[in-house]
Amino acid sequence: MSFDAIVVGARVAGASLAYYLAKAGCKVLLLDRATFPSDTLSTHNMFGNSLGMLREMGVLEAVLRTNTRIYRRGHVHFDGAVIDGLFPETNGIQGNLCVRRKYLDHILFEHAANQPGVTAIEGFKVTSLIRENGAVAGVEGRRRDGEGRTESFRARLVVGADGRLSKIREWVGSERKISLPTDYASYTGYVSGFRQEGEAHVEFYKNGDKIAILFPTSDDQFVVGGMFPLVDFPRIARFKADPEAGFRELIEDGFAHTTLAERFGDTRFVEPIRGLHGYDNDWYVGMGEGWALLGDALTFKDPCVGQGMHDALFGARLLADILSRHAPEEWRSNAASMGEAYQSAMEEKLMSRFWLGCQFTKNVPVPEEMTAAYRLIGADRQATETFLGMYNYSSEPEDIQAEIGRLLAAAQEGARSPA
Template sequence: MKKHYDVIVVGARVAGSAFAYEMAKAGYEVLLLDKSTFPSDTLSTHNFYGNSLAMLREMGVLEALLATGTPTYKRAVVQFEDAVIDGFFPEVMGETECLCIRRTHLDAILFEHASAQERVTALEGFRVAELIEEDGKIVGVAGVYQNGERGQFRARLVVGADGRHSRVRHLAGSACLQAVPTDFASYVGYYSNYKQDGELHAELYKMGDKIAIVFPTSDRLYVVGVMFPLKDEEWMKRFKASPEEAMNRILRTGFAGSPLPERILHAELAMPIKGLLGYDNDWHQGMGPGWALVGDAITFKDPAVGQGMQDALYGARILTGVLSGFPDWDASWDEMASLYQARMEEKMMFHFHLACQYTKNAPFTEEQKLVNRLIASSPEATSSFLGIYNRAAGPQELEQAIHRLIPVQEAASGSSEPA
């Protein structure tokens, strides 16, 4: 195989395969590397909203993903203490459905799709150990094949799509620009025989100091995630001693007043519980001479907001657009880096800050409780609230919808004073 390319992409899951596809379509020669082989699993909530489905359709991969039998859904039920927000995601980019597909299906299909592009060379089972630097610029990678042999490849640009513990980011010396540590431990399990009322839907609960999320996923399973404070020593001990027993117990006892305890009582755990004990919501410098980052490598957000997968797709497109606008990369690293950072922040920073709010163990204020009840009382406000997640609406639309409800609430209470 060739040793020189326009771009080397390290990491071939969502961000890496999407970026390799986009760059090949833009006319660049791409080497796509991953230390794993596919199909393989990875810890993830793996949810796509409608805006992501639109991008997957444009990439030509959506039909293959749907052919796995993974169901789509368009309803969400969000319970914040006593406020139940129940509605449908608004249409965005022509799509109304959402898709939560297991990574064993998703990553293999995206990798195969990227590999099939004329200008993409794909290599599984190659672990990048070093970046090759010359004259202050990254010019390639050195690594190890699964059989132990060493190899090197060179390119005009090396892109790290290798996750929240990115080795490319570490070796390139990318600066961490923001970091907000979580207050929570997170555990995830896959369940069969989980029964919902009505049509399939996503569930999100925030009750006291605990959060739970539920999505219908592939293979007739539901993915269930729970978060509790890291400082809760009792629950930490329970999960370390017996994750399955602790998961079932916290879901049954920690979410009283919601349908979750009854639903999990009759469900069956299909595979071992996985945990994530502490992490940062972070944002890094995205580009430097000869290197760039996409996906979780540049910014990782709390999985409770479900934005990581679609931001991987957005980042792939944004980086491709920046690179395509500069014929001479070597003369433009600073300009490209500045433009890439600005476009990424414009697209994703609101949801990054939203994730930072979720990641802190802070009880709802009385004002927040009132706002939650107002949203729950109004189909318009509910649609705007859910539209924030699939980018069909922004915070201003939700604020306007809430403000329109305040006079109604005041009239109902018989008070002229703000609630």
């Protein structure tokens, strides 16, 4: 069978792309080795700008019907400097949502699969690419229930939306433009019984070489992330021997000076803890002759900045828009110009947050002047809103610098004024 596009990977990035391409009149094959609903290791928080894209696709109401609380507040604790406030409104939405992937991915997959022009196959493992005259022309693979029989599908474009360890990216030989390895081990778990003061909110803590993040998520639970240096081999050994004890020890060791440690003591882990021992912050070439990359297959940044879901949704919409500027039969002859447009637009939009993730991924002391700047921000409502707005793109990093400049100027003026 032949299609305009084959999308390998049917979670947030791939399902969203299939939806947008179908709306543009394309014939799409959507494949995933998993079956839905199913979970995946993820920082699955979405800020208001991402919720706006879900509304655009017509799935926001379904997502809101999952048992997941919207939260508006952020509490950030950087080495003793505290920033606490409300995320600003964006796209007419003030609020963020951290939906479990077993719910979100299923909703997006079903929504895409129900679009005219989309053929969706779950439980299909792509095992190789088909090439013609050097260009990618399709895929081969096997269904989980197919008794080992190989099937082949052809398309004008094969899109790898198959995650951080993308096989499509490996097979097409995409060039890695940027690579910065993390210094951290990262563990994720889900807990019940976590207490917060006031309205539900995200909590982010950095103390020396340890990081902890907690998001309110589905089913009255919190997803908790803990990070510590990869070179802390005794701690890694303790996590391997008893992940729950290791996690609780990390919180107690790193954050006993805050209320987090006490409140975390009342929690109960409801699922197995999962870990990741090192990862690269990377950025690849996103398109070539007969292929494209999307989501984590294109670029992956430290999960502590919580941008992966936005990047997947934004990239899907952008790639579909670029492809829709040409008829599918013209895609190959315009691959170079489309690839340049896709790469430059993705980098222009996302690169500042990529480098933000890279700042957190290295285990280096926070400069004293940076801590002082965070204290200034935390003491000012406008600056706090600007800081939190960086995460939902209602402000940019340079806006934060402007706010710091404003606060420093005000402090200097106050110092010059007579008592």
